[in-house]
Amino acid sequence: MVTNSTMTISSLILTTRSILRTLMQTHTPYLTEAWLQFRSDTYDGDWFISDEYGQNLELDINQSIRDRVLDIHRRYPRLATFNFFAMTDIATGLLRNQINSGATFIWDNCRTIGFETKASSTLPLDAPKVVAQLVPALKAKRTRITKTSGVSNSSPVAIAKVAKSVEPTKMGRTSKRRYRYRPEFRHLLQHAWAKAVLFDTTFIILNCGRYERIGIRHRASQTLYLSGLVDPVNTQDPRYRKLHVALNLAIVRDVLERHDLATMVGTKRTAEEADVEESLPTAKRRKTAMPTDEPNHSEITKEIGPRMIALVNLQYGPFCSPTPASFIRIGPSCAPVFQPELIQMQKLKRKYLAHEYFTLVLDEPGGEGSTGIVHPATLEARINLPSGEDQQKRLRHEFGVYSHLAQKQVKGVVTVHGLFCDSDSGVLGLLMDNGGQNLRQREMERTGEELPAQVTLSEAECAAFTAIFKSIHEARVRHQDVRADNLLVNPATGEAFVIDFDRAHVAGALYPNYDIEMQCLQNIFDKKYEPMNYHHY
Known part of the structure; x- marks a missing residue:
C-alpha cells in the first residue's frame, strides 16, 4: 500500500491492468496485431488510473510522476508487440516449429541486384538489467538477425555498394506466382521484428490461440531470443495467468529502464554537441551552416526524364532500405521541356x-493525400505512394490528367516526372516536383490554429491562382476538388501551384460550365470557405 507522495513509477507496476491496456487492430483475416500502452484520455492524451484501483490502493500521484509517465507515453506509444494468428493447423504448426540455436535469419528484401545501401539510423538503447535477468530464465532459442527488411537496427554508416550495372526485379513477379502463398514462420x-523496431519495443508475443512464444529483442547484437513453446492450457509452473502478470511487470520495468537511460544520454549528448559548436571558430561555423549549391533544375529534369528505372530507398527514423x-x-515525363510531344517510352531491359x-x-x-502518402525525396521531388487498389486507379487517372495539362502547356501545375511501378509489390509512385506549402499548412503555422477554417492570401497570390484556374479551364479540365489544401x-x-487532380474531369465534345469552380475559388479568397461546397460538385 502506497500512501505518500514519494512513490515512484515502479510502484505502479503493482496495478499494471489499471494503467495499461491492450489495443487490437485487424490486419488480415489471418493476423491481428495488438500492442500494450498506457491508458490515456482520448482528447487531451493524459493518462489515468480507474477510480476503483486508485481508491483501493490509495495512490498519491504527484505532478513529476505524471509528467514522467506522459513523457514515456510520448516516446514509447507501444510498450510491447503482440501478433495473434487464426487458430488453424498452419498457425499451430508454425509456432510449434523449433528454431535452431544460433541460426542465421534469412530476410526477404527487395530483389534489386547490384545496388546495396549500408546507411542506417542510430542504434536505440537496451535495458541491460531486464534483459540480463530474463534471457537466461527463458532458456532462449537464439535467432541471429543479420539484415533488416526496410527497418534498421544497426550502427550508423554511409556506404553504398554499386556494381557496374543494376538489375531490377522483373515486372509482374508478384502477380505471376504459380502457387498460392503459404505462411512461413520466418515471414x-x-x-513482428519490423513492427518492434518501428515502435522500439523489446517484447514480441506470438500467439495462435493454442500455443504462444515470447520473444525478447536485443538491439545491441540484433538478436531475437525466443522462449520455448508456451501451452496456455497445460502450463503449470508457472500457470499461464501468473506468467502474463510477470510478463507485464517485465514490460513496464524494461520501459522504465530504457526511458531513464535515454533521458540521461539525450541530455549528455545535447551538452556535448553544444560544447563542440561553441568551440568551433566563427568562420568554420559559418562555413558549416552554408547550404551547398543546388544543381540546375532543368538539367535534372532532362536527365531523369528518359530514364526507365528509379531506385527508391527509405532513410528516416528507424527505416533504412538495405536494397532499393x-x-x-x-508513364512518361510530363515536364515542359519534353512538350508538346511526350517523350517516347523505352523497352525494358x-x-x-x-x-x-x-x-x-x-x-x-x-502528408497524406487522397491517392496516397507523400514523401519528400533528395531530388527536390515528391513521390506519392498509394496503398489500395482504388487509390492506385485514381493515381493512374491523375497521371492521365497531368499528361493532358502538360501537353496543353498549362502553367502553375506541378511538374510530374513520370508514373512508376514497384516491380516487387506492385505499388505505384507518382514522381513530381515539390511545389511548396499548401495554404492550410501555412495558415496553421501563422495563426497556431490546429485546423483553420479560413486562409489568408495576398492580392498577388489571388491573381496567380485565378490565372492558373483559367488556364486549366482553357485546357478543358475541371479540377473538382478546389480547397486550400x-x-x-x-x-x-512565391510561385503558386495547383495539385491533386485525381478527381478532375477532362471534357469531351461538350464545353462544361466552370462558373461553380471559379466561385469556389473566390470564396476561398473571401474567407467564405464551406467544406460541403468545395469538392465533388
Whole structure:
C-alpha cells in the first residue's frame, strides 16, 4: 500500500491492468496485431488510473510522476508487440516449429541486384538489467538477425555498394506466382521484428490461440531470443495467468529502464554537441551552416526524364532500405521541356548502367493525400505512394490528367516526372516536383490554429491562382476538388501551384460550365470557405 507522495513509477507496476491496456487492430483475416500502452484520455492524451484501483490502493500521484509517465507515453506509444494468428493447423504448426540455436535469419528484401545501401539510423538503447535477468530464465532459442527488411537496427554508416550495372526485379513477379502463398514462420518473425523496431519495443508475443512464444529483442547484437513453446492450457509452473502478470511487470520495468537511460544520454549528448559548436571558430561555423549549391533544375529534369528505372530507398527514423526497390517507369515525363510531344517510352531491359537509372532517398512522409502518402525525396521531388487498389486507379487517372495539362502547356501545375511501378509489390509512385506549402499548412503555422477554417492570401497570390484556374479551364479540365489544401505557394520563390487532380474531369465534345469552380475559388479568397461546397460538385 502506497500512501505518500514519494512513490515512484515502479510502484505502479503493482496495478499494471489499471494503467495499461491492450489495443487490437485487424490486419488480415489471418493476423491481428495488438500492442500494450498506457491508458490515456482520448482528447487531451493524459493518462489515468480507474477510480476503483486508485481508491483501493490509495495512490498519491504527484505532478513529476505524471509528467514522467506522459513523457514515456510520448516516446514509447507501444510498450510491447503482440501478433495473434487464426487458430488453424498452419498457425499451430508454425509456432510449434523449433528454431535452431544460433541460426542465421534469412530476410526477404527487395530483389534489386547490384545496388546495396549500408546507411542506417542510430542504434536505440537496451535495458541491460531486464534483459540480463530474463534471457537466461527463458532458456532462449537464439535467432541471429543479420539484415533488416526496410527497418534498421544497426550502427550508423554511409556506404553504398554499386556494381557496374543494376538489375531490377522483373515486372509482374508478384502477380505471376504459380502457387498460392503459404505462411512461413520466418515471414511472421520478420513482420513482428519490423513492427518492434518501428515502435522500439523489446517484447514480441506470438500467439495462435493454442500455443504462444515470447520473444525478447536485443538491439545491441540484433538478436531475437525466443522462449520455448508456451501451452496456455497445460502450463503449470508457472500457470499461464501468473506468467502474463510477470510478463507485464517485465514490460513496464524494461520501459522504465530504457526511458531513464535515454533521458540521461539525450541530455549528455545535447551538452556535448553544444560544447563542440561553441568551440568551433566563427568562420568554420559559418562555413558549416552554408547550404551547398543546388544543381540546375532543368538539367535534372532532362536527365531523369528518359530514364526507365528509379531506385527508391527509405532513410528516416528507424527505416533504412538495405536494397532499393525497383520502380519501373510506366508513364512518361510530363515536364515542359519534353512538350508538346511526350517523350517516347523505352523497352525494358534486364540490366541498366548508371546513366540509365536514378536514385531517390525518401524522407519522412510530409502528408497524406487522397491517392496516397507523400514523401519528400533528395531530388527536390515528391513521390506519392498509394496503398489500395482504388487509390492506385485514381493515381493512374491523375497521371492521365497531368499528361493532358502538360501537353496543353498549362502553367502553375506541378511538374510530374513520370508514373512508376514497384516491380516487387506492385505499388505505384507518382514522381513530381515539390511545389511548396499548401495554404492550410501555412495558415496553421501563422495563426497556431490546429485546423483553420479560413486562409489568408495576398492580392498577388489571388491573381496567380485565378490565372492558373483559367488556364486549366482553357485546357478543358475541371479540377473538382478546389480547397486550400490543394493550393500551394513556394515560400522561397512565391510561385503558386495547383495539385491533386485525381478527381478532375477532362471534357469531351461538350464545353462544361466552370462558373461553380471559379466561385469556389473566390470564396476561398473571401474567407467564405464551406467544406460541403468545395469538392465533388
